Amino acid sequence: MPPQKKPPVPSPSPPDGLPEDVETGARITLRDIAREMKVTAMTVSLALRDNPRVSKALREDIQQKAREMGYRSDPMLSALSSLRHRKKQRPIQATLAWINSWRPPEKLRQYLEFDLYWQGAVQAAEKLGYRVEEFIVADDVSLKKLEKIFRARNIYGVLLPPQPLGSINWTIVPWDSLHTVRFGYGNYQLPDFHMVTSDQNANAVLAFSEVQRKGYRRIGFVGGKSNRRLFLSGFLQAQIAVPPSERVQPLLYETASPSVIDLVAWCKKERPDAILSDAPEVADLLAQIGLKIPDDVAVATFSTLDGHVNAGIYQNSREIGRIAIFLLHSLILDNARGIPTLPRKVAIPGTWVDGSSLPERA
Numbered sequence: 001m002p003p004q005k006k007p008p009v010p011s012p013s014p015p016d017g018l019p020e021d022v023e024t025g026a027r028i029t030l031r032d033i034a035r036e037m038k039v040t041a042m043t044v045s046l047a048l049r050d051n052p053r054v055s056k057a058l059r060e061d062i063q064q065k066a067r068e069m070g071y072r073s074d075p076m077l078s079a080l081s082s083l084r085h086r087k088k089q090r091p092i093q094a095t096l097a098w099i100n101s102w103r104p105p106e107k108l109r110q111y112l113e114f115d116l117y118w119q120g121a122v123q124a125a126e127k128l129g130y131r132v133e134e135f136i137v138a139d140d141v142s143l144k145k146l147e148k149i150f151r152a153r154n155i156y157g158v159l160l161p162p163q164p165l166g167s168i169n170w171t172i173v174p175w176d177s178l179h180t181v182r183f184g185y186g187n188y189q190l191p192d193f194h195m196v197t198s199d200q201n202a203n204a205v206l207a208f209s210e211v212q213r214k215g216y217r218r219i220g221f222v223g224g225k226s227n228r229r230l231f232l233s234g235f236l237q238a239q240i241a242v243p244p245s246e247r248v249q250p251l252l253y254e255t256a257s258p259s260v261i262d263l264v265a266w267c268k269k270e271r272p273d274a275i276l277s278d279a280p281e282v283a284d285l286l287a288q289i290g291l292k293i294p295d296d297v298a299v300a301t302f303s304t305l306d307g308h309v310n311a312g313i314y315q316n317s318r319e320i321g322r323i324a325i326f327l328l329h330s331l332i333l334d335n336a337r338g339i340p341t342l343p344r345k346v347a348i349p350g351t352w353v354d355g356s357s358l359p360e361r362a
Contacts, residue, residue, distance in 0.1 A: 120321025204234025215361030311355030
């Protein structure tokens with residue numbers, strides 16, 4: 001009896017996300033698509049990233065061919081390629097614009113939080129081969145001139161740090177041609193771009209719990225009445241867990257800072273033993289009404305850099321600046337321009353810092 005032939009052993013399937021050619025079993029590559037389309041692999045790579053250096057018609061043809069052939073990018077190869085590029089000394093490839101409409105302009109970075117945004121952004125940009133350059137605008141006229149400068153210098157990446165309230169009409173900028181990332185919730189006069197900010201809600205919850213841990217029981221909140229800041233929501237969220245007898249009604253104000261009269265009345269009525277605040281003026285106002293920190297009332301701030309007391313939240317603003325660059329870089333790679341229909345909001349958590357303005361309570 002003749003020996004029976006063993007059935008053929010099926011070849012192993014490729015890993016998930018790496019489709020094979022039906023006939024050869026090989027993974028589809030950029031070069032395969034390039035041969036089919038009679039273009040270079042670089043052209044295919046640019047087209048699949050929707051880069052405008054390739055004409056729209058050719059981009060669409062290449063993308064269609066890639067779908068037909070079942071091409072999928074290999075995330076591991078992409079990661080290795082990215083690592084190789086990072087290890088090389090990256091030459092400056094392009095300029096990113098940092099727009100400043102403060103008067104005087106140096107006032108922006110006199111806020112230490114905002115200065116760390118700048119420092120973090122500059123450091124991260126250099127690693128990726130960018131240069132961050134500051135552009136000063138004072139009015140609508142200078143803003144229109146800036147748009148012409150961007151076109152002439154081929155600048156397409158924009159960072160928008162917190163801007164002051166003013167008369168500048170930000171809608172006159174043709175944002176559709178730009179990749180844009182903004183900082184912070186407070187830029188409400190700007191379009192709703194992708195954003196990187198401090199996690200104000202989580203920072204308030206963290207601060208409340210740390211003040212409790214120090215032994216304080218009547219924890220109050222002094223802050224602006226604005227939906228552009230989320231410290232209050234975090235405070236109220238944390239306050240739910242305490243007994244009703246220990247809950248303190250927040251002191252909210254609509255002006256630039258709380259009034260002395262309102263602060264006096266609030267302190268007499270609510271009797272806080274500790275105050276959380278996003279208003280740097282609170283320490284000076286308490287001194288005006290004769291309350292000593294921390295003997296009469298302890299105080300913690302949501303910005304240990306700009307809050308005029310030394311206990312509270314360190315916002316990790318340098319990291320906020322770094323992440324803004326990485327987000328902007330991803331928009332450039334994805335050719336995502338203009339005002340997004342689904343803006344990303346990246347919130348960076350802060351860190352608690354002990355200080356003499358809020359000592360351990362016996």
